[in-house]
Amino acid sequence: MDQTANQLQDQFQQRIDLEQKIEPKDWMPEKYRQTLIRQISQHAHSEIIGMLPEGNWITRAPSLKRKAILLAKVQDEAGHGLYLYSAAETLGISRDEMYEQLHSGKAKYSSIFNYPTLSWADMGAIGWLVDGAAIMNQVPLCRTSFGPYARAMVRVCKEESFHQRQGFECLLQLSKGSEVQRQMCQDAINRWWWPSLMMFGPKDDESPNSKLSMQWKIKRFTNDELRQKFVDMIAEQIKLLNMVLPDPELTWNEQTKHYDYGAINWEEFKQVIQGNGPCNKERLEARKKAWADGAWVRDAAIAHATKQAKRKAAAQTYSAKETE
Amino acid sequence: MLQHTVQTCIHSDTQLKYLLQLADNALILSHRNSQWCGHGPILEQDIALTNIALDQLGQARNLYQYAALLLTEKTGITTTEDQLAYLRDTGEFKNCLLAELPNGDWGQTVMRNFLISSYQFFLYQELQYSNDGQLKAIADKSIKEITYHVRWSADWVVRLGDGTAESHARMVQALELLWAYTGEMLEPCDYELPFIAKQSSFIKAAWEAKIAAVLAEANLIHPTNDWMQSGGKKGIHTEHFGYLLAEMQFLQRAYPGLEW
Numbered sequence A: 001m002d003q004t005a006n007q008l009q010d011q012f013q014q015r016i017d018l019e020q021k022i023e024p025k026d027w028m029p030e031k032y033r034q035t036l037i038r039q040i041s042q043h044a045h046s047e048i049i050g051m052l053p054e055g056n057w058i059t060r061a062p063s064l065k066r067k068a069i070l071l072a073k074v075q076d077e078a079g080h081g082l083y084l085y086s087a088a089e090t091l092g093i094s095r096d097e098m099y100e101q102l103h104s105g106k107a108k109y110s111s112i113f114n115y116p117t118l119s120w121a122d123m124g125a126i127g128w129l130v131d132g133a134a135i136m137n138q139v140p141l142c143r144t145s146f147g148p149y150a151r152a153m154v155r156v157c158k159e160e161s162f163h164q165r166q167g168f169e170c171l172l173q174l175s176k177g178s179e180v181q182r183q184m185c186q187d188a189i190n191r192w193w194w195p196s197l198m199m200f201g202p203k204d205d206e207s208p209n210s211k212l213s214m215q216w217k218i219k220r221f222t223n224d225e226l227r228q229k230f231v232d233m234i235a236e237q238i239k240l241l242n243m244v245l246p247d248p249e250l251t252w253n254e255q256t257k258h259y260d261y262g263a264i265n266w267e268e269f270k271q272v273i274q275g276n277g278p279c280n281k282e283r284l285e286a287r288k289k290a291w292a293d294g295a296w297v298r299d300a301a302i303a304h305a306t307k308q309a310k311r312k313a314a315a316q317t318y319s320a321k322e323t324e
Numbered sequence B: 001m002l003q004h005t006v007q008t009c010i011h012s013d014t015q016l017k018y019l020l021q022l023a024d025n026a027l028i029l030s031h032r033n034s035q036w037c038g039h040g041p042i043l044e045q046d047i048a049l050t051n052i053a054l055d056q057l058g059q060a061r062n063l064y065q066y067a068a069l070l071l072t073e074k075t076g077i078t079t080t081e082d083q084l085a086y087l088r089d090t091g092e093f094k095n096c097l098l099a100e101l102p103n104g105d106w107g108q109t110v111m112r113n114f115l116i117s118s119y120q121f122f123l124y125q126e127l128q129y130s131n132d133g134q135l136k137a138i139a140d141k142s143i144k145e146i147t148y149h150v151r152w153s154a155d156w157v158v159r160l161g162d163g164t165a166e167s168h169a170r171m172v173q174a175l176e177l178l179w180a181y182t183g184e185m186l187e188p189c190d191y192e193l194p195f196i197a198k199q200s201s202f203i204k205a206a207w208e209a210k211i212a213a214v215l216a217e218a219n220l221i222h223p224t225n226d227w228m229q230s231g232g233k234k235g236i237h238t239e240h241f242g243y244l245l246a247e248m249q250f251l252q253r254a255y256p257g258l259e260w
């Protein structure tokens, strides 16, 4: 590395250390740019793929109020995708390229969305646990070093905490309901608990990208730190539901002032990431189908806009001639 | 099922039938539009159509809540919006057939929205002068939303009608399919007459003019077939409708009488 590159590098790290935001036009190490593109686009894809499992219950919501809440929630996730794609675009990648990476399987998305939604209670469990885990990850991102990402996350986090409360409230209603509803509620918690713990990513000693991301203040807490925070929060909240978490080893540790929890099945995590989760194929197929089925619509919109522009230009030339 | 007394009350009351018809149209169209959520051709448009579905759901809820209130007063039996939406069978729903047809492609979906929203626009404009204060208030609120629905869907009809050879061909097909279902909206049935007898011919003329103008802009030839399908307003629906309700009402039917 020559002198100037070294200098730029140092200045960049200084700005990070001073908590100054990096903006799209600023110099940044290529690796920083690539890390962010990967992380933000993966995050955007997760929002979009994440619409599918909950979208699965929109037409079956059990009351008009719940239907409205769910529909608005899934729509919010689309909005999150939009903010995040826009933030990634400031780093020099187009939305179409990002879609291409998603559809080809090159880009990943959060594995949690490869699990099926089997009952209405899953809508509550997803809001409470999945949006809840997402918030743990995302609140620190509101202070992440890249400006557009941090600003997008501020908007996202406001809505996510709303989603979490709605999810909890949905489960609370079930927990106060009939025996069938209570079973539904417990069953959903059983199925979503472990996958939501996996949302924080591999254990710290097995998380290869973490160190640099911490140095660049893209990340501010380690995977395990965030996971612990989440466990501590949920272990308290579940008491209000009179339900249990499916972990016999979950216990309060007086020394650490944290909850201890059982071993996560990392083999399952690996399998789902590799494409072997229960819904990986369906989720990706649904997105690819929407994209392919929409091709003629997008083409037509462009063709119409082009024709309109030509017509307008022609009309202007004509009126210019008239007034000559 | 709704309690017998409630059912009989609806049966013998034109105002209730009228309100339910308005509500059913809004709910069923919302339901169909909501099926696009997560599957739209363009992310921004996925959001836009979901927004419309949410507006329509909101309109339906206002109308059901009003009808439920009247029913509670008249029968002494507490009736709710959810009972009206989830516990009536196909024969009791009064929405137009046009609202319940499957979505088809994006072109068919925007065309259907354009045809119905345009009708709702002129209808709700009249309802803003209703003697019924509650209905007037609902119309006042809805008209702002519907104005946007008309503009959004008309823009899409023009875009796709004018766009490419393929999009044009698809819009011709969509219009041909849907046209035969438009007449039902425009011809008032017995329970509508007390409310819009005087205005219906104006609404029809205004709707026709709006449709003709937008179709012309979209380079789409105005259909000439005038044979119209009907039945929805009287509870005689398409084969598709039973499946729609089976899906929508599943939880309320499988686990009756619970709070969700």
Ligand SMILES: [Fe+2]
Binding pocket: A047, A076, A077, A080, A156, A160
């Ligand atoms: Fe989100």
Ligand SMILES: [Fe+2]
Binding pocket: A077, A131, A159, A160, A163
């Ligand atoms: Fe969310």
